[in-house]
Amino acid sequence: MEKTFVMVKPDGVQRGLIGEIVSRFEKKGYQLVAAKLMTVSRELAEKHYAEHKEKPFFGELVDFITSGPVFAMVWQGQNVIAGARQMMGKTNPADAAPGTIRGDFGISVGMNIIHGSDSPESAEREINLWFGEQELITYDKTINKWIG
Ligand code: IDP
Numbered sequence: 828m829e830k831t832f833v834m835v836k837p838d839g840v841q842r843g844l845i846g847e848i849v850s851r852f853e854k855k856g857y858q859l860v861a862a863k864l865m866t867v868s869r870e871l872a873e874k875h876y877a878e879h880k881e882k883p884f885f886g887e888l889v890d891f892i893t894s895g896p897v898f899a900m901v902w903q904g905q906n907v908i909a910g911a912r913q914m915m916g917k918t919n920p921a922d923a924a925p926g927t928i929r930g931d932f933g934i935s936v937g938m939n940i941i942h943g944s945d946s947p948e949s950a951e952r953e954i955n956l957w958f959g960e961q962e963l964i965t966y967d968k969t970i971n972k973w974i975g
Contacts, residue, residue, distance in 0.1 A: 830860065830901055830963075831908040831944045832953035837895035838938040840864075845898045848928060848941060851914060856974040857904035861963045867893050874956055884937070891937060899957050904974075908950050911943040 833852070835845050845864075853859070867875075872889045879885050902911060916927025920939050923930035933939045944950035954963075 828903050829905065829907050829947070829950075830903045830954060831911050831950045832942075832957060833900045833902055833911055833944075834942040834957075835898040835900075836892060836938070836940055836942060837897055838891075839932075839940040840896050840898055842932070842940075844932060844940060847932075848898075849900075851928065852900075852902055852911070855904075855910065855914065856970070857902040857907050857910070858968055858971070859900060860903045860965070861901040861958050862898065863958075863962070864896050864898050866896050869893055871956070875953065887937060901954055901958060901963060908944055908947060912945060915941050915943050 833848075835848055839845065839848065849859070849862075869889060872892045873880075876885065876888055876892070879888060882888075904910065914928060916923030916929035916933075918929075918939060919936040920929040920933030921936075923933065925931060928941050929939050944953050
């Protein structure tokens with residue numbers, strides 16, 4: 828079953844949106860297989876955002892993601908990688924549709940509440956970067972047969 832890495836960024840944690848975000852993913856029917864509240868080292872932040880290393884906003888991005896606790900999660904489900912991205916909305920909250928997490932709660936591109944892996948390759952890389960294998964829990968949810 829497909830898995831993706833999702834993180835409530837420091838602004839989302841400070842604004843009390845962890846519960847709202849977890850609730851949306853649960854209601855959608857995805858299954859939570861790992862979660863932790865944690866502070867992020869610069870080393871981890873730089874690895875996570877390595878693809879943006881040359882961008883002018885890289886320093887700002889690393890400063891922001893290390894500025895307070897984040898809530899890191901792994902969600903599992905059919906097409907969860909693309910589905911999570913749909914639920915998050917566009918990168919810039921100004922362009923994100925109402926009903927999406929960024930559209931409903933975000934204002935600026937720097938503080939856009941949530942991160943989600945953008946492809947199967949990044950999902951695998953990010954899950955392995957943020958979680959140890961023993962942190963991913965395998966369990967049956969009886970509702971799965973109703974989700975299709
Ligand atoms: P994504 O988070 O929607 O996948 P990416 O293009 O991978 O978007 O960018 C990673 C993060 O970098 C974004 O979520 C956003 O917080 C930040 N970011 C992207 N573009 C800018 C910018 O132009 N200025 C400041 N921050 C930016």
